[in-house]
Amino acid sequence: MPDTSTATPASLTQTLADSGLRATPQREVVFNVLLKKRDHPTADEVFARVKAELPTISLATVYNCLETLVQCRVVRAVNFERGPTRYCPNLRPHAHFHDEQSGSTHDIDLPPELLEQVKAVLPPGYDANAVEITFRGRSAS
């Protein structure tokens, strides 16, 4: 079975085409940079690395390319709670559901045992003092 858990430079062209987008050098280099060193770089860091190969690329293009790759689902944006920080006084263990339609955020109570189960996936040597679970999607109400 081929590994489909990561896109390849070859499949990128096809994936872009499937979305009616072009495989430009900038997009390819940005993607290759992400494949080469998987340390979850920021846009700025990607910019710095891409410059080595495309010295004239602009930061705006890096943002554009990253956004495109995320749209095509060949790259994930890790911190996708982008906007401003929000505050809540609910101290129960709970997750957050972000309604993409209304922009509102709802608390979702979490059974403590589920939190334990989630923490249990951590390999030895990892000690988490906080777990944040965020859903995104639509809610009826």
Added chain:
Amino acid sequence: MPDTSTATPASLTQTLADSGLRATPQREVVFNVLLKKRDHPTADEVFARVKAELPTISLATVYNCLETLVQCRVVRAVNFERGPTRYCPNLRPHAHFHDEQSGSTHDIDLPPELLEQVKAVLPPGYDANAVEITFRGRSAS
């Protein structure tokens, strides 16, 4: 059993004192604003609401108060992945572990059934198309 899942205006004074901090009007009003309308307001929104009662308060103070309340654990900051967005090409279902010491982020593979269990806590009417799980803490390596 008293409900300890939310701090009260009365307990706030004590909680602050326990941390060697003062219960100032600004801190109290900021906290009351969060209790009054639990819609996960941003700092700007809190600022606007607090102004109704303390017209001369500054935005910096609101940030300071919120930070203080979070430190005392009477308030949670929802989007605590604050820094820049990070990107990864790993398309497997995975969580992220953020090492607070080194600042590095590691992928934690998630068994698909765990993701299902997590999604199962959503009440009827909630439809999530994405779940983000982030750990924070220390990792040995």
Added chain:
DNA sequence: GCATATTTTTAGAACAATTCTAATTATCAC
């Protein structure tokens, strides 16, 4: 109570991450 030290607040400047804008360049369909 008073002087002094400490904490907190304030206004505004500074900063960092991101998005927007308008002009230029590249690519596609014909």
Added chain:
DNA sequence: GTGATAATTAGAATTGTTCTAAAAATATGC
């Protein structure tokens, strides 16, 4: 090739947040 569309560019603008230095409030030792 020509015209339409897509993508890139540089730089300005915007947003959310933090910093700074001074002023105000509060606590503490006397």
